[in-house]
Amino acid sequence: MLDLKTILEYGLAFVTLFATVFFLLVFLENKDRVRESPKPPKKLPSLTILIPAFNEEKTIAATLESALQAQWPGARKKIVVIDDGSTDATLKIARSYAKKGVLVLHQKNAGKGRALNNGLKHADTVMVATMDSDSYMEKDALLKLVGYFADSKVAAATPLMKVWQPKNTLEKFQRIEYLLTVFSRKLLSFINGINVTPGPLSMFRKSVFDHVGGYDERNILEDQEMAMRIQAYQYKIASSMDAVVYTAVPESLSDLIGQRVRWHRGGIRNILKHYYLVSPRYGDFGILVMPLAILSIFSLFLVFGLALYSLLTGAPNLLLSYGIEGVWFGLKPLHVLSAIILASSVVWCYVGIRQLQGETLSAPFLALYLILYAPLITLFWLVTAFKEIKGEKLRW
């Protein structure tokens, strides 16, 4: 007779295996399209680049330089900075670019959503790109995104996000994470399952905002909420594997925890707001992507709970307590399944990294990433749960 713990463990193992195999099959079905790079139209449409900024005096200049140098006919490119009540020199630096044609708006501090909506009022162009004020796009990034809009159902296109000059180990781990995320996003695009239009750079059809509405100004994860709303309106979101934008990442563990907890708390609220998307009406997004997102949250706490239960009931760590013979003696089918899942995850990571041209990764560092960084995700969620239970105020 199977107990509840065993049923949960094996059930979770099967779902994890299924998800990994499913996405590997999606890759195999679409492997000729992974590196696609649709050509931009001969006549490029008009474009507004919106750059909301709050206290980014160290990076805003470089962001503006990259926007100015981005390949796009000057007459059809507009750059708008929306200063969200910065208390440092961000506004001053932005205003120094007015002579280069940058429109600088200023508002009392009201959040990124409000800043973007403020910017949208000045976007009288066919296309809109949003960009974070600590991001730097490659010159051809916009050209590599616009080609996806040849499909009239495409509402947004997302870039290949890379970490800007990773120095310490934590930043290098995030580099791998970002690269694997782009691969996942590309696979998700094949099933129209993308659930975020990233802040560092995303391109939209302006008319989509007229149809679905502007950004949710009370939302701390407005880029994900916008993507979910786009899905709700049955649009497509495309993903580019060669439109490159660099972004700064947290250098310290505490900053990283702060960032991820914000993402998770915002994510929970977005799932609750758009719970109706869990429906066959929204295709694979509704029957796979959304349910997996919800299940992954529960399963993370479940795995943590099971591990804690084993610890509290004195279950030994076989390898540490008894060596290799102990592992051999204590071997269960679940261990073999875990090894299969780990092997398929390594294959998935390897396949993903190989699709990213110009990116290399040593196998030992990847193994280190899987062993050391992946468990951090549990820590992020534990802190998230703690702050939710405490009812701590949400902060951007």
Add this chain to the structure above:
Amino acid sequence: MRSISWKTYLAAFVISAFLFGFGILAGTYLTQSVNDGLELQLESLKGRSGEVELLLSMNASQALLCPSLEAQLSEFDRQTTAFGAKLDLLENTRGRTDATVLRLKKEYMVQQARDFLLVQKINGYCGTSIPTILFFYTNQDCPECTRQGLVGPVLKQKRPDVMIYAFDVDLKAPIVDALQKVNAVNTYPSLVVNGQTLPGYRSADAIEQKLEG
């Protein structure tokens, strides 16, 4: 309504089910091979004690038989102790209530009882005084039993000539019940050192003194 990748889901389900099934089978096979290995070792121990019993039943002279018996016993004890350690490891890794652990433990205890009785016979036949310790314990709320269990390996290192036989009374083996009755054991832990019953915990030094006394 948007399209759904039914074919891909079906293919993924079939492949996952296959991999899942393979994992379960492989894990079960590996677990069973550990069990089979231990069964074989236990059968080998039974075979060896059978040989010793056969030797004792021969009408050969003591001078001829006893050196052979003592040599056999020494090797036999080494193998039995090694098997006991593996059984402990199995119990620690799979848990006390695992069906295979319970079955092997019971068979091992019966084997130990057989060995103990053989040693008594050899002592009687050859006039030797091979020291023996019977250790009776329970896993039900007995921290002293756990303490006593740690003494055995320490004592065995100091006194490799001592034959130590441990009996888990919770397994309710008839031979173990009989040994308890014969030695008037009714509390746990209890030791029977060379036929003398000692209830309660005893340190390695205290047991050594009894062995020498």
